[in-house]
Amino acid sequence: MYIAIDIGGTKTIVSGFSEVDPSQLVFSSMFSTDRNFDNHIKKIREVIKNNLNDQKIEGIGISHVGILDKNKEKCIDSNNLAEFVNKPIKKLIAKDFTDNVRLENDLVCGALAEATFGYGMNYDKVLYFTVSTGIGAAFAYKIGNNINVVQIEAGFFSIKGIGLPHPSGQVDIIESYVGEKSMEERFLKRPEEIQDLLLWEKQVGYLSTAVINSLIMFNTDVLVLGGGMIENNEYLREKLIINIESGMMQKKLPTIKVSKMGKSVAVNGALSLLKK
Amino acid sequence: MYIILDIQAQLTYISAFESFDSKARLRQTRFPTIYNYLASLVESKKRIQNLIDEFGEAESISISITGSTDYDKQIMTDSAYLHEYNNKDIVKDLKHEFDIPVIIEQDCILDAYAELNNLGENVDEYGLITVTYGIGGVYVKKEDSKYLVFPTELGHTIVVPNGLECACGQRGCVEAYIGGVNMKDRFLTDPKNIEDYRVWEEAVDFLAIATSNFMMAFPTKNIIYSGSSISTIPALKNGIKSGLEKRMRVYKQPKIRVSSLSNQANTLGALKHIELYKNNSLVRL
Numbered sequence: 006m007y008i009a010i011d012i013g014g015t016k017t018i019v020s021g022f023s024e025v026d027p028s029q030l031v032f033s034s035m036f037s038t039d040r041n042f043d044n045h046i047k048k049i050r051e052v053i054k055n056n057l058n059d060q061k062i063e064g065i066g067i068s069h070v071g072i073l074d075k076n077k078e079k080c081i082d083s084n085n086l087a088e089f090v091n092k093p094i095k096k097l098i099a100k101d102f103t104d105n106v107r108l109e110n111d112l113v114c115g116a117l118a119e120a121t122f123g124y125g126m127n128y129d130k131v132l133y134f135t136v137s138t139g140i141g142a143a144f145a146y147k148i149g150n151n152i153n154v155v156q157i158e159a160g161f162f163s164i165k166g167i168g169l170p171h172p173s174g175q176v177d178i179i180e181s182y183v184g185e186k187s188m189e190e191r192f193l194k195r196p197e198e199i200q201d202l203l204l205w206e207k208q209v210g211y212l213s214t215a216v217i218n219s220l221i222m223f224n225t226d227v228l229v230l231g232g233g234m235i236e237n238n239e240y241l242r243e244k245l246i247i248n249i250e251s252g253m254m255q256k257k258l259p260t261i262k263v264s265k266m267g268k269s270v271a272v273n274g275a276l277s278l279l280k281k
Numbered sequence: 282m283y284i285i286l287d288i289q290a291q292l293t294y295i296s297a298f299e300s301f302d303s304k305a306r307l308r309q310t311r312f313p314t315i316y317n318y319l320a321s322l323v324e325s326k327k328r329i330q331n332l333i334d335e336f337g338e339a340e341s342i343s344i345s346i347t348g349s350t351d352y353d354k355q356i357m358t359d360s361a362y363l364h365e366y367n368n369k370d371i372v373k374d375l376k377h378e379f380d381i382p383v384i385i386e387q388d389c390i391l392d393a394y395a396e397l398n399n400l401g402e403n404v405d406e407y408g409l410i411t412v413t414y415g416i417g418g419v420y421v422k423k424e425d426s427k428y429l430v431f432p433t434e435l436g437h438t439i440v441v442p443n444g445l446e447c448a449c450g451q452r453g454c455v456e457a458y459i460g461g462v463n464m465k466d467r468f469l470t471d472p473k474n475i476e477d478y479r480v481w482e483e484a485v486d487f488l489a490i491a492t493s494n495f496m497m498a499f500p501t502k503n504i505i506y507s508g509s510s511i512s513t514i515p516a517l518k519n520g521i522k523s524g525l526e527k528r529m530r531v532y533k534q535p536k537i538r539v540s541s542l543s544n545q546a547n548t549l550g551a552l553k554h555i556e557l558y559k560n561n562s563l564v565r566l
Contacts, residue, residue: 164441
């Protein structure tokens, strides 16, 4: 069995597959991410053990929120999971299960999922752009049988604005304007509670700037938009596509698609890590 | 012998090199860029033939051009400054005339190749940002025996939503603010003559924004600036380091250097292009 795990800031998904193929799902379990690292590892291992039914584990792929070390062994920085930082997560999850274990950043996994199993399957260059708790993008390009990924801090693209600060210390970055936390601080409401269309029109303007800048910087065949805010906010999704189509003139537009993978995108990306 | 045709917005240079060594230049001629494509082709062919008559057979021709290229099709597709060259098949026209391999590439990307033998020689990866009539950005990473090349069209990244109109048709591109041609249009004088320090304060900030945005995609340890504006305008050259420190906080500040290749960068990059092409060591993304 192939195990794919998505460790997110609030939720964790553990899934098992009979093949390295998302359609061959055997089991899937979603639960809250425990802030206590040891408890959380214990829980993940329990879920795997309880669903194995004496089958051998062929490999484990892990998608992890935050910044990973160079060797892809552990998380070295995370705003959401401070207790997970510098812990040998890869080793602890896989202990006694298998030596075939791979760890990757969640955004990279999103791009890999779309490039391997999603809308990017038949293309050489895929730009995955996500809007959820944060804003990010990743560019996947295929050379031979390998898929390589460049992570893009699209939420940190700067503009000449009104000087809005961001907790990172930068000012006037896209996330200062449209990041979930920044919006909560500015408007004292969660983004989904804000009904003001004029405000959303502006927010989409900032987001489309980040998408267009990503497209200008990377020659891509297909743009896949994903993340909770894109998938669940119809106005934002449709207006964003209109803005991209009307605002980007310097280059030919790539094919634009909205991800259909929903919450499974990172798990599918983790599964793709096990593809030979 | 290798022939280099460097078509810039104002001047066209034609050079002959005996080998891939930048010091092995046999001759260089130049003339004001002719904006009519056919007239320019006639003049270029004549000058290339003169070089062949003088120095013997040429092995190949490499073209540097001021505009976006479709590298797979080997055609310049869009230039804000050489409209009449857009989609003209100069590669085919020169191949037909001289019956030797001909390749073409955008000037800014060639500037990055030129640095492989200069400031990029002893590093594994670097970003090159050109600041001249326009703004360009290229990231180069050495991997085994290959060079991964990411051309970015940095000048057309948007830094002011709904800002000034750019020649590309978009609004708010960084090039609309600090590209040399656009600065000349805004202030009705050559940027070199502008003394108002507020203009340069703003220009430094825009360049810092562009550099920071480049680094959000390519968190490089080495930034090389190239081009006539950054090398001749002290306010830009001296201000960019502190400008970037103000704008970019999430990554370690890169090592900043300014290229000394000046207006020969395109020619030397085009020469390097032949070498990389011949060795099959380019992966252009």
